[in-house]
Each structure stands twice: as structure tokens, then as C-alpha cells.
Amino acid sequence: xxxxxxxxxxxxxxxxxxxxxxxxxxxxxxxxxxxxxxxxxxxxxxxxxxxxxxxxxxxxxxxxxxxxxxxxxxxxxxxxxxxxxxxxxxxxxxxxxxxxxxxxxxxxxxxxxxxxxxxxxxxxxxxxxxxxxxxxxxxxxxxxxxxxxxxxxxxxxxxxxxxxxxxxxxxxxxxxxxxxxxxxxxxxxxxxxxxxxxxxxxxxxxxxxxxxxxxxxxxxxxxxxxxxxxxxxxxxxxxxxxxxxxxxxxxxxxxxxxxxxxxxxxxxxxxxxxxxxxxxxxxxxxxxxxxxxxxxxxxxxxxxxxxxxxxxxxxxxxxxxxxxxxxxxxxxxxxxxxxxxxxxxxxxxxxxxxxxxxxxxxxxxxxxxxxxxxxxxxxxxxxxxxxx
Amino acid sequence: xxxxxxxxxxxxxxxxxxxxxxxxxxxxxxxxxxxxxxxxxxxxxxxxxxxxxxxxxxxxxxxxxxxxxxxxxxxxxxxxxxxxxxxxxxxxxxxxxxxxxxxxxxxxxxxxxxxxxxxxxxxxxxxxxxxxxxxxxxxxxxxxxxxxxxxxxxxxxxxxxxxxxxxxxxxxxxxxxxxxxxxxxxxxxxxxxxxxxxxxxxxxxxxxxxxxxxxxxxxxxxxxxxxxxxxxxxxxxxxxxxxxxxxxxxxxxxxxxxxxxxxxxxxxxxxxxxxxxxxxxxxxxxxxxxxxxxxxxxxx
Numbered sequence: 001x002x003x004x005x006x007x008x009x010x011x012x013x014x015x016x017x018x019x020x021x022x023x024x025x026x027x028x029x030x031x032x033x034x035x036x037x038x039x040x041x042x043x044x045x046x047x048x049x050x051x052x053x054x055x056x057x058x059x060x061x062x063x064x065x066x067x068x069x070x071x072x073x074x075x076x077x078x079x080x081x082x083x084x085x086x087x088x089x090x091x092x093x094x095x096x097x098x099x100x101x102x103x104x105x106x107x108x109x110x111x112x113x114x115x116x117x118x119x120x121x122x123x124x125x126x127x128x129x130x131x132x133x134x135x136x137x138x139x140x141x142x143x144x145x146x147x148x149x150x151x152x153x154x155x156x157x158x159x160x161x162x163x164x165x166x167x168x169x170x171x172x173x174x175x176x177x178x179x180x181x182x183x184x185x186x187x188x189x190x191x192x193x194x195x196x197x198x199x200x201x202x203x204x205x206x207x208x209x210x211x212x213x214x215x216x217x218x219x220x221x222x223x224x225x226x227x228x229x230x231x232x233x234x235x236x237x238x239x240x241x242x243x244x245x246x247x248x249x250x251x252x253x254x255x256x257x258x259x260x261x262x263x264x265x266x267x268x269x270x271x272x273x274x275x276x277x278x279x280x281x282x283x284x285x286x287x288x289x290x291x292x293x294x295x296x297x298x299x300x301x302x303x304x305x306x307x308x309x310x311x312x313x314x315x316x317x318x319x320x321x322x323x324x325x326x327x328x329x330x331x332x333x334x335x336x337x338x339x340x341x342x343x344x345x346x347x348x349x350x351x352x353x354x355x356x357x358x359x360x361x362x363x364x365x366x367x368x369x370x371x372x373x374x375x376x377x378x379x380x381x382x383x384x385x386x387x388x
Numbered sequence: 389x390x391x392x393x394x395x396x397x398x399x400x401x402x403x404x405x406x407x408x409x410x411x412x413x414x415x416x417x418x419x420x421x422x423x424x425x426x427x428x429x430x431x432x433x434x435x436x437x438x439x440x441x442x443x444x445x446x447x448x449x450x451x452x453x454x455x456x457x458x459x460x461x462x463x464x465x466x467x468x469x470x471x472x473x474x475x476x477x478x479x480x481x482x483x484x485x486x487x488x489x490x491x492x493x494x495x496x497x498x499x500x501x502x503x504x505x506x507x508x509x510x511x512x513x514x515x516x517x518x519x520x521x522x523x524x525x526x527x528x529x530x531x532x533x534x535x536x537x538x539x540x541x542x543x544x545x546x547x548x549x550x551x552x553x554x555x556x557x558x559x560x561x562x563x564x565x566x567x568x569x570x571x572x573x574x575x576x577x578x579x580x581x582x583x584x585x586x587x588x589x590x591x592x593x594x595x596x597x598x599x600x601x602x603x604x605x606x607x608x609x610x611x612x613x614x615x616x617x618x619x620x621x622x623x624x625x626x627x628x629x630x631x632x633x634x635x636x637x638x639x640x641x642x643x644x645x646x647x648x649x650x651x652x653x654x655x656x657x658x659x660x661x662x663x664x665x666x667x668x669x670x671x672x673x674x675x676x677x678x679x680x681x682x683x684x685x686x687x688x
Binding site: 018043044045046048049051052054135159179205206207208210211212215216218219220222233236237238240241244247248249250255268273277278 | 395398399402403406407409413424482508512513514515517519523525526528533536574604607608609610611613618620648649652653655657658660661
């Protein structure tokens with residue numbers, strides 16, 4: 001082989017190699033079509049049980065979706081600890097946007113943190129899906145990039161007040177809430193709605209997250225005369241102590257008192273077992289009914305038990321729904337942040353594990369079937385009250 | 389009219405009891421802080437985490453090993469004292485010997501962050517339901533109630549304070565501890581080994597913190613951050629009572645407990661910190677040496 005022929009062979013080999021590399025690269029790109037999901041969750045601090053349980057729901061959904069992919073896309077999640085507070089959430093959101101560059105973001109659970117990250121997501125033009133913050137400001141006025149899949153504080157508060165008045169025949173109430181945007185907001189809505197119906201608020205008691213002993217508060221409530229209901233807006237740890245203190249003071253049914261505590265979706269499943277006898281008669285609005293017989297829910301419960309060897313909570317369920325909602329937008333052709341946002345805005349009557357998802361003009365889910373009322377029985381199991 | 393007065397008296401009495409219970413808990417936590425400060429003139433930021441670890445060790449002694457609640461208090465006390473010994477021997481003492489007073493102080497912050505995150509990794513972030521068998525047993529008398537757990541807290545505090553007082557007043561080691569607290573160098577010249585006394589102080593303070601954790605466990609929201617929520621108040625108590633002053637700490641602890649109860653009753657729970665820290669500022673302005681210390685100076 002002369003030198004010219006040798007050069008020709010070398011050039012041919014290089015060309016063939018480049019062609020093969022190009023083919024491989026294009027093949028790899030086809031397989032690597034990824035929807036990048038950022039998750040801003042409280043993984044440390046008093047609200048960290050949210051993050052731990054959300055992660056379980058997210059991982060299950062991702063595992064199921066990535067078996068076959070959706071429209072050729074797979075899903076990837078990157079977690080940041082937003083710690084249930086505005087400052088850490090802001091820092092985590094900026095880190096997420098700058099470093100991970102997500103197509104869509106989930107979070108936060110705590111309203112103050114969600115309100116803090118909303119402008120960052122809007123500026124970055126990345127849709128934010130929220131499943132657990134109730135402050136009205138998140139969607140009223142909200143912004144075009146933030147979507148909430150469960151009822152806001154007004155929808156919840158009006159509903160809880162109406163059910164307390166009509167179903168429980170409550171005429172007097174004491175409001176207990178942590179002094180946060182969500183705590184104060186929820187209590188105010190209940191106050192307004194309950195008063196309009198003819199009920200009377202005997203006391204509106206707010207407290208910081210650093211309060212540990214609720215005996216003094218229970219004593220004060222005991223001295224207020226007959227209290228029919230005690231709507232309580234707090235995280236699990238303080239919620240437990242409040243319920244126990246109210247029982248010890250003889251205010252609630254568990255302590256042979258008259259009052260019924262009404263709780264919110266802030267409390268995870270398993271609360272009754274931790275609170276014990278004190279939880280007797282406790283009525284809770286939960287975001288997910290594990291007794292729901294829809295095949296979608298039964299499949300979710302079975303898959304969750306198979307993966308984690310435990311029953312799912314509402315936090316697991318709403319995190320699962322967030323991912324499935326994103327998958328639904330991809331199924332409808334969304335491929336990036338802008339198209340995911342546009343598809344989210346058009347979501348109507350999507351059947352999810354927690355209930356139905358239909359967004360209004362403010363990106364607020366308008367369905368009330370994500371709120372389920374449960375009453376704690378003497379054996380600490382639940383009875384679904386079927387009020388919605 | 390008579391009924392209303394009786395009702396008012398009942399509420400006042402009940403909030404008084406609540407305040408004493410809360411104050412007793414604060415005293416148990418604050419005593420360790422004030423002891424360490426008294427001897428070393430050093431604030432121990434890791435004290436809160438010893439409280440938390442005490443609570444967790446009691447919890448796992450009951451739920452992991454099937455032990456009883458009362459023995460779990462002793463277990464927490466031992467775990468606390470072991471941790472106090474370890475922290476001082478491995479970290480604080482070597483740093484003190486370098487002659488820079490700032491290093492051990494910063495180290496206590498480092499140890500605190502490290503312990504919190506280690507507990508977060510071991511125990512997870514979800515609150516534990518630490519049930520004492522005495523939490524739901526309620527003694528009711530004349531419209532007033534007290535859980536057996538709270539009665540146990542008051543009784544334990546009284547016994548602990550009495551034992552600590554007797555130790556400080558009547559034993560050689562207690563006297564040596566007071567001597568080191570007053571003048572370390574002179575105490576050394578008198579044949580007292582200050583390093584041993586410092587170690588003893590850390591062990592006693594941490595043992596008290598561990599025991600407080602076991603008693604606080606059923607009262608607190610038990611998470612790896614549980615102690616942190618109490619320690620801020622404990623610091624305030626130590627300052628109000630007079631840094632390093634055991635009697636002042638006891639008085640200030642009870643005072644803060646009562647302030648919390650009556651603020652909740654007649655103002656708002658959200659006002660508690662405002663009232664407590666206003667008292668702290670007032671103390672710093674009017675009696676900078678604390679409630680008791682200044683009185684002593686006057687008595688001299």
C-alpha cells in the first residue's frame with residue numbers, strides 16, 4: 001500500500017469513527033430525554049417529616065414512570081433542603097435554579113417558604129407545583145408560574161367552619177394556631193366563616209413554634225366555659241402536645257370533656273397512635289383517604305406498601321400526585337419549562353390519588369374532593385365522615 | 389359573684405402549678421449551664437444537645453430495651469455524664485490548655501451542630517411520641533389538675549436541687565468546686581487540681597442535662613432539635629438569676645415558668661418571649677449581677 005492509499009484508509013477510518021460517534025451520540029440523546037424536576041422540601045428542622053414523606057411519594061412515582069418513560073422522556077429529581085422557612089428556602093431555590101436548571105419545581109410545604117420562592121421561580125420562568133401550603137396569597141394573586149393542587153386556606157376554612165356548624169352543631173369555638181402566615185390565615189378564615197354562620201369565637205390563641213408546654217393554654221381554654229370545637233393549625237410535634245394537654249385539662253372528649261378538636265392536613269398519618277387516648281373524637285381534614293376504593297388509589301396503596309413496607313400517608317400521596325401531574329403534562333406534549341407551565345394551566349379533571357385536579361385562572365385547584373374528613377375512634381382507627 | 393371569684397382562684401392556682409412545673413424543668417436545664425459558667429466562665433452551647441440526647445437515650449431504653457420509665461431517667465443521667473466527660477476530655481480541655489478562651493467557646497458551638505446533625509442522621513426528623521406511663525394519669529382536686537408526670541418533675545427537681553446544694557455545701561469536692569469557681573489559681577495553690585474539678589463540673593452539668601432530657605422527653609416535642617427550644621429560655625434564666633449563681637438560677641427558673649403561665653392566661657402565648665426577654669433586659673440594666681448575686685454584695 002503506497003502512502004497515498006494509506007492516507008485514504010486513515011481518513012476513511014476517521015470518517016467512519018466520526019460517523020459512528022455521531023450516530024451513538026444522537027442515539028444517546030434520544031435515550032437521555034429527561035424532564036428535570038427540582039424538589040424544594042423541608043428535610044431538616046421541625047417540618048422535616050414533610051420532606052421525608054414527600055420524598056417517598058416522589059421516588060415511587062419516578063420509579064413507576066421511568067420503567068417505560070412518557071413520550072420518550074424519563075424523569076429525574078434533584079432535592080434541596082428548604083427547611084420550612086423563607087430564608088433557607090430562598091437560598092435553596094436560587095441554588096436549584098442556578099446549578100440544576102430544572103424544568104419544573106415542587107415545593108415547599110410551609111406557606112412562608114412557598115411565598116418566598118415563588119418570585120424566584122417566576123423570574124426564572126420555571127413552573128412551581130405546590131401541594132401542601134394553604135396561604136391564600138399563593139394563588140391570590142399568585143403568579144402565572146405557581147400551581148397549587150389542593151384547596152387554599154379560604155376553601156378549607158370555609159368548609160371546616162360550615163361542617164363544624166352544621167355537622168357537629170358547634171356554636172362556640174376556640175382557635176389554636178401557630179403564628180405563621182398559614183396558621184394565622186387559616187384561623188382568620190375559620191373565624192370569619194364561623195361567625196357569619198352564627199357561631200361565637202371564645203378565644204383566638206396564637207403561639208410560636210418554640211412553645212413546648214401547652215398546659216397553660218389548655219388551662220385557659222378550660223376556663224372559657226363550654227367550648228364545642230377547637231380548630232387547631234400547627235405542625236405534628238406541637239399538635240401532639242396540644243391534644244394531650246387538652247385531654248389532661250379535661251377539655252376534649254379524651255379527657256371526658258365536651259370539645260372536639262378539628263385538625264388539618266398538616267398532621268401526618270400515625271398522629272392518633274402517637275397521641276393515644278387524647279385523640280379520641282378528633283376530627284381531621286386529610287388530603288388522602290386510604291380507604292378510597294378507586295383503582296388508582298388501591299394501586300398506589302399496594303405499590304407503596306410493596307416498596308416501603310408501610311401504609312402511605314397523605315404527604316406520600318400528594319407528592320406522588322405532583323409527579324404524576326408533571327407526567328400528565330409530558331403526555332400532553334410538554335417538553336420544557338414553558339410548555340409544562342402551559343399544559344399545567346390547561347389541566348382539567350385529572351384523576352389523582354388525593355382527588356381531582358382542575359386549575360382555575362389563578363392556577364388554584366378548584367376541586368374539594370381532595371379534602372376528606374376522618375374521626376378518631378376509641379381504638380384509634382379512623383371513620384371516614386364523607387362530608388365532602 | 390362568689391362563683392366567679394372561686395373560678396378565678398382556681399385558674400390562678402392552676403396556672404401557678406403550671407408555672408412551677410415549667411419552672412422546675414427550666415431549672416434542671418439551667419443548673420448545668422450555670423455550673424459550667426460558674427467554674428469556667430464559659431457558655432456551653434452544646435448543653436441543649438445533651439438534653440436531647442438524654443431524652444433519646446431514655447426513649448430507646450424504654451422502647452428498644454423494654455426498660456421502665458423511672459430507670460430510664462437514671463440511664464439518661466449516666467449517658468449525659470459520660471457525654472460530658474467525653475466532650476471535656478476530647479475537645480474542651482485540650483483547647484483550654486492552648487490558652488485561648490475563645491476556642492473552647494467556639495468548640496461548644498461546633499459540638500452542638502455536630503450532635504444535632506448526628507442525631508438527625510440516627511433518629512430522623514419525625515417527632516417521637518415519648519410517652520411516660522405517668523403522662524395520662526391526672527390527679528384532680530377542686531378543679532385543679534396535675535399529671536403524675538408533672539408531679540414527678542417537681543419532686544425530681546426538689547430532690548436534685550437539695551442534693552446539689554448538699555454536695556456544694558458539705559462535701560470536699562463541692563467546696564473545691566466553689567473554690568475553683570471563685571479563684572482558680574489560688575485553689576490550685578491550695579492543692580486542688582482545677583482540671584479535675586472542671587471535669588467534675590462538666591460531668592455533673594451534663595448528668596443534670598441528661599436527666600432533664602428524660603423528664604422533658606414526654607413534655608417536649610422529641611426531635612433532634614428538642615433541646616434547642618428550651619436552651620434559649622435556660623440562657624435567659626441563667627442571666628436573670630446571675631451567671632454562675634445556683635440560687636439565682638432556681639429563683640429565675642421558677643419566675644420564668646410563672647411568667648409563661650400567666651402571660652398565656654392573661655395576655656397571649658405569643659407574648660411570652662417578649663415578656664421574658666424584657667425581664668432579661670431589665671435585669672441587665674438594673675441588676676447586672678442577677679437577682680441574687682447583687683443582694684449578696686449588699687449583704688456583705
